[in-house]
Amino acid sequence: MSVFGANETIKQAVLSWDGVAAYPHRYGGTEYRLGRREIGHSHGDSLVDIPFPKKVRDELVSTGRAEPHHVLPKSGWVSVYLRATADVERAVELLRLSFDLAAQKAPVARVEESVEGSVT
Numbered sequence: 001m002s003v004f005g006a007n008e009t010i011k012q013a014v015l016s017w018d019g020v021a022a023y024p025h026r027y028g029g030t031e032y033r034l035g036r037r038e039i040g041h042s043h044g045d046s047l048v049d050i051p052f053p054k055k056v057r058d059e060l061v062s063t064g065r066a067e068p069h070h071v072l073p074k075s076g077w078v079s080v081y082l083r084a085t086a087d088v089e090r091a092v093e094l095l096r097l098s099f100d101l102a103a104q105k106a107p108v109a110r111v112e113e114s115v116e117g118s119v120t
Helices: 006-014 054-062 085-105
Strands: 020-024 030-034 037-043 047-051 077-081
Touching (some): 006 020, 006 037, 006 085, 030 085, 037 085, 047 085, 054 077, 077 085
Antiparallel strands (some): 020 030, 047 077
């Protein structure tokens, strides 16, 4: 089950953040990056995967805000299944958290880039 239009809603939200660009993801879907750092990617209207430091990931999973990554469950990645509108909103919130953490680590990477292959 998925939420019709979820991918577009997520894309519009994430691309409104300073310095974020979208690219085709190597396993399908849309990848969002701040500079060279991936802040997450969506697989159509049904799934979003987001990287976090392991400690943050553990907290998100233990509080039920995300599930362990569907392929790499022991990694810092989480998955958010998009089954309802509230899941889409939560995915955007978690992508924003990933963005904020990435921006804190590498504020220099927030330089606007014009890269061929960017998805708009």
